[in-house]
Amino acid sequence: MAGLYLEDFTPGMVVRHALRKTITESDNVLFSAMTLNPQPLHIDFDFAEKSEWGRPLVNSLLTLGLMIGISVHETTLGTTVANLGMGETAFPHPLFHGDTIRVETEVKTVRESRSRPDRGIVAFEHRAYNQHEVLVARCLRQAMILKRPD
Numbered sequence: 001m002a003g004l005y006l007e008d009f010t011p012g013m014v015v016r017h018a019l020r021k022t023i024t025e026s027d028n029v030l031f032s033a034m035t036l037n038p039q040p041l042h043i044d045f046d047f048a049e050k051s052e053w054g055r056p057l058v059n060s061l062l063t064l065g066l067m068i069g070i071s072v073h074e075t076t077l078g079t080t081v082a083n084l085g086m087g088e089t090a091f092p093h094p095l096f097h098g099d100t101i102r103v104e105t106e107v108k109t110v111r112e113s114r115s116r117p118d119r120g121i122v123a124f125e126h127r128a129y130n131q132h133e134v135l136v137a138r139c140l141r142q143a144m145i146l147k148r149p150d
Contacts (some may be wrong), residue, residue: 003072003079006110006120013107019070023058031062040119056147058095063137067128070103081119083143089139093130100131107131111145119146 032042040047042055046095050055064086073081095101122145128137 003077004075004145005079006112006122006145007148009107009110009122009145010073011107011109012069015071015074016097017031017036017103017105019065019073020072020100020102023056023062023066023095023097025056025097026057028058028062028097031065032059035059035061037061050115053094055096058097058099060061060091060094060137062099063091063095063128063134064089064139067103067126067137067139070128071105071126075105075124076145078141079146082148084121084142084144086139086141089132089137091137092132094138095130101128101136102131103128114145117145117147121145 018077028041032039037059039059041051042048042051042059043056045056048054049147104127106125108125110120110122111122122143124141124143126137126139126141130136
């Protein structure tokens, strides 16, 4: 499915994304290593076992990346010009190895660009849940989206 154009988005629209991802230990360790994040809560089982969670936490930036990445196919694939910003990001509950993430996206606002007639700006709220329907991440994101070609 190609991404949606500016005209396809309406405030209040919610997309429940079909893609889901079970996060493995390898995903978490590789992401932490690739981003040069040596936080022992993510990569050291012995250290994490002594934490309040008793096991390694999935790197929150991996959670954020998956949440937005999962949304692309059904929202902005091929129609986004740029991400303009991400704000109000929260991780109310951790993810652990073996958890499965699912995502939904709500369109908050849609407006035409004031300077570029072929595009506009959409504000999204992405929400990620684990397999128990516990909210694990939330982010507000603004993206520049193309209008439908003439």
